[in-house]
Amino acid sequence: MKKSKSKMITIIISSIAVVLVALTVGGYFYVNSQLQAVNAASQKSVIVNIPKGSKISEIGDILEENNVINSSMIFTYYVKYKNETNLKAGKYKLSPSMTVEQVVNELKKGQVIAPSKLIIPEGYTLDQIADRMVNYQPTLKKEDILKTMDDKAFINELITKYPDTVTNDVLAANIKHPLEGYLYPATYEYSDKTDIKTMLSDMVQATDTNIQPYKAERTKQKMSVHKFLTMSSLVEKEATANVDRNKISSVFYNRLKVNMPLQTDPTVLYALGKHKSRTLYQDLKVDSPYNTYKNKGLPPGPISNSGQTSMKAALHPTQTDYLYFLANQKTGQVYFSKTLEEHNKLKEEHITNNQ
Incomplete structure (x- = not known):
């Protein structure tokens, strides 16, 4: 057992x-x-x-x-x-x-x-934003992004979704790109499966949110969102780190008051579709409604996105008599003047003699 x-x-x-x-x-x-x-x-x-x-x-x-x-x-x-x-x-x-x-x-x-994050800087054009999107999401194609940005059906969806911000102004015949200036500079984060329309719609929504605080002042000044973003973009593209943007804004408004062409180089480069460190005399001849050397008044629409500082400057220009300004490309210092004679003197002193 x-x-x-x-x-x-x-x-x-x-x-x-x-x-x-x-x-x-x-x-x-x-x-x-x-x-x-x-x-x-x-x-x-x-x-x-x-x-x-x-x-x-x-x-x-x-x-x-x-x-x-x-x-x-x-x-x-x-x-x-x-x-x-x-x-x-x-x-x-x-x-x-x-x-x-x-x-x-x-x-x-x-x-x-x-x-890991999609960072859209201030002063970026749609073309530059498309490059950022491809860099962030390598499976995307730039041509598909640009095509979506200009797709009329998509634009109409945004007009319906954000009627206070995206208006029929963006569909005017002489507008180069409807969403130029409407994609807010900020940091975004998406999954690899997020589609182009969602990304762009988020950027427009961010613009819609961030311009709301300016609605009362815009209404008071009888300024449309489109003109507001257009002026903001001009200030953004002309500004340097060492400049008072409200003074830049004052020059533009002063020129508009006396029916003087804005003559701002960034609009010429936008018309050319190029990114250049220096605008040449022959560039100023480009035939485009965006060329503010040949056309008086604001360009048809924004030439880039813009940040809060430039937006504020577009609504609150400093009260000045300035009609001219120039920037020293080496130092970033901006010089303002009231007359062409004074402007040319500053140009000779800070630009020509330093080249």
Whole structure:
């Protein structure tokens, strides 16, 4: 009886041992398989965005959702076991052919292909914004972005959605780009699946929100949103870090009062569709409604977006008698004058003699 009982215990222990060994071996092979590539033969690449501040488990979820790794759980255990906690945020080009070790090494290097946030600076044109969008989201095509920006059906959607900001003024026959000046300079963040229209609509919404505080003053001055953004853009493009934007604004308004052409170089460059550090005399001859050397008054619409400082200056110009200003490109210093004679003297002193 004792021998029989002892034999049974031995069999049970042996069985448990076999099961444990089997589980251990099976577990090893399972974990090892999950650390291998999803598809070693794949030639496909995937753009993966790792947001700043993401936890290891969240990074694993993102990688698994993009089919870059087999298991978020195994990825998390692997990273913690290896103590690989210095994984960097950003956008990476990864592939299902990569092992977990290779993916982790890429995230440790931090050699991202695109920034984690879409930053639109003040004074940017639609063309420059499109470049930023492509840099932020490499799967986008610039031509598709520009096409959407000018799509009349999309513009009409925005007019319906933001009637206080986007008006029929943007659809005037001589407008170069309807949304120029309406995409607010700010920092945005999107997933890799966000479409172009959503991004652009968000920028218009930001403009709609940020110009609301100026509505009362605009109404008082009988200034439309379109003219407000147009004047703001001129101030933005002419301003340097060392200039009083309210004075720049005063020169433009003073010229308008005496029916004098605004003669601002950025409008010429906008008409040419070029980014140049210096405007040449032959550039001033460009035939365009945006050329303020050939046409009096404001251009048909904004020539870039504008920030809060320029918006305020557009509504609150300093009371001056200035009709001219010029900037020293080396120092950024701006000089104002009341007469052409004084202007030419300053030009000779600060521009011509310093070239």
